[in-house]
Amino acid sequence: MSIAKALSNAVTGLAATSRGTETVAANIANVMTPGYARREMSLSAQSLGGQSGGVRIDGVNRIVNTALLSEARLSYAARSGSSDLAAFFNMVENAVGLPGETSAISTALTQFETALIDAASRPDEDLRLLKVVEAAESLTDRLQQASRTVQDARTAADISIDTQITALQSGLEKVAKLNKQIAGFSSSGQDISSLHDERQAVIDSISDIVPLRVVSRDAGRVSVFTAEGAVLLDGLTPAQLSFTPAGQFTADMTLGTAGVGGIVFNGDEISGSGLRLFEGGSLSAAFAIRDSHAPQIQAELDSLAYDIYHRFADPATDPSLAPGQPGLFTDAGTIAAPLPSLGFAARISINATVTPAGGDIWRLRAGINAAGPGPVGDASLLDGMSRALKAVHALPPGGHLSGRHDASGFFAKLESQIAGRRISAEADATLHETRAVSLSERLMADGVDTDSEMQRLLQYEQAYAANARVIQAIDEMMNTILRV
Template identity: 70%
Template sequence: MSIARALSNALSGLAATARGTETIAANVANVMTPGYARREVALSTQVLDAGSGGVRIDGVRRMVNDALLSETRIALAARSEGDTLAAFFNQVEDAVGLPGDAGAISTALTQFESALIAASVRPDEDLRLANVVETAASLADRLNAASSTVQDARTQADISIGRQVMTLQTALEQVADLNRQIASFSSGGQDISALHDERQAVVDRIAEIVPMRSIPRDFDRIALFTAEGAVLLDGLEPARLSFAPVGVLTPGMQVGSGGVSGLIFNGDELSGETLRLFTGGSLGAAFAIRDSHAPQVQMELDALAHDLYRRFSDPAVDPSLASGQPGLFTDDGLAAAPPPALGLAGTIKINLAVLPDSGGALWRLRSGLQAGVPGPVGDGDLIVRLAQALNSVQAVAAPGPFTGRHDASGLAADLEARVASRRLSAEAEATRQGVRAANLSERLMAEGVDTDGEMQRLLQYEQAYAANARVIQAIDDMMNAILKV
């Protein structure tokens, strides 16, 4: 080997070690940077005139396990969905309450029942009659508050959908722009690893909103599809997504009945079953809360409210009432609509006829809600019938979410059991998906930057640097010796 070739080999080795140490420094510095992928210098043997010509730097490779990254993104979307639904069902359970809770609907119902029993023993005591009115009003207030919580959750879900769609559209445009930059720079032979990192971070943000898969395309571009097959980006133009939040939702505003917006996808409105293309992430969870889970809870609250209304508006219980007239409970002062009576839980109120502050009188609890004159103060028959109506086992009015025969307490217990069961199921699913996402994320991190491994590679580069430096030093010594001769 000639001195010139030996010097060329050594210099190429020094250049390779210098590039390698730069890569290690970048890896260690970005060990916690989202979207960053470990770099390795790609080297190959350089051949000159059919002989060894040292080492050639072919570029810097990003070390990414694409299959693991894809599964991690799916898991992160599932975790986001699980967390969103678990938070909603916890909120609903807090509003409805559990048996024994001070603020539970069943507790308010029990207190109302106790007040009726106490008043039936001494119907002449206005204090006991006032307690009946107070506990009945408290029960109505609990139903109002629970209904308000459900509709607030629907409204917040609707607002969240709008924010997420805007974020999704912006992120897709960013990926499309990065696709253009990567394709342009890669053709010029430039290092585009940083652009790949940025694109991966943007795609990771998209993946929490909707589960998606990334498919490689020519010129280092990628295409994005939802897990159910909707094309988000394939080429340089992303899909067009938009959504118009309603602002405030009411129980009557449901999918198919108008007033509720769907997701606009490339000019087509998706709602109901057609939204399955976007299920699985936080966006799908928000749609499910707004269009399915919250309306279901509202229907159950309305059914419980209508059951109370029906029990006390029966002329057989209170003969002073004409058919169709409201009894102790009203729909904001009016007669309630027949089942499903959407929104009744939010508008159920005490009949003003028994509220002294509103021109009513307590004696109507003894004599009848529509009685013209007070009857005997010791007559507690009506109050007894009111208590019996509350405890009587009756068939639940159809149509509605409940079936079978219940007393009022049994129906409330059924509602609370359903809410608690959904909360437990949602939390269990959120925990399962959280563990899966954490495990996959840890595996992905393990395949990323390992500082111990980077230090070992740095030692190898140092040894290679020293070896190449010794070759150059030896050549220098040889040249000096030749020149002295």
């Protein structure tokens, strides 16, 4: 080998080790950077005139397990959606309470029953009658509070949908912009690894909202689809998504009523079953809370409140009532409409005729519409109220709680159903969390390994020293020749 070829080999070797060292440094520096993919330098033998001419740097490759990355993104979306649902059911359970808890609705019912029994033992004492009124008001307050919690959850879900749609649209526009930059720089031969990293990080950031599938296209571009097939980005133009929030929700606001809409997707509004195209992430969970889960719980609360209203509006319980008149409980002071009476749990209240502020407390003993206080020792109405709570029957048509129960049985059924949903949602969230963590760990293991990078750095240092020694030897040879 001639001195010139040896020198050429050593120089290309120094260039390769220098570039390799930069690659290792970048890997170690970005080990925790979101979207960063490990780099590996690709080398090949360089030929000059059919003979070896050192090494050629073919490029720096991003090492990405696309199949694993795709599965991880799907798991992130599932984790996000299931976590939001679990949080919702946990909040509702806290509002409704569990048997034995002081803040539970069933506890308020028990206290009301106890107050009735206590008042029946001494119907002449106004203080005991007053405690019945206070216990009844506490019961209605708990039902109203639970209803407000459900509607506040719907409002929060509606706001969340708006926020997520905005983030999704912004993310898609960023991906489209990066697609254009990558396609433009690819033809110039520049290193565009950092642009690929940035694009991956953007896609990862919106994968919690909707489960995404990413398909590679020519010139380094990618297309983005939902897991169910909706085209979010194909080429350089993203889909146009928008949403108009409805504001504060009330029980009578259901899907299809004014202001309660779906996603506007490329000019067409999709809602209800059409949202299956976006199924699986936090966006679909927010729609499910707003349009399905929360209205179902509201309907169950309404049925519970109507059962209480119906038991005390029966003339068999209070003979002073005419058929259809409200008894101890009212719909905001009026007669309650038949089930389904949307939002009745938020409006149930005590009949003003028995409150000290606006009526006569003796009506608890004599009757809501009684002409006078009657005998002070007559406990028949109070006993009748206690029996009404213990009567076993089914809800009227339109109710959302099945079976035949007494009042406490319906309360227990609601608490059991909500607790069951919470347990199921938390189990689902735990399952998806475990899968997401497992896939995330596999991605990390497939990414930058600092031990391997340090070993590679030592190899580059050795190669650098060997090439430098060759150049030093050539320098010594040339100096010797020149001195001869």
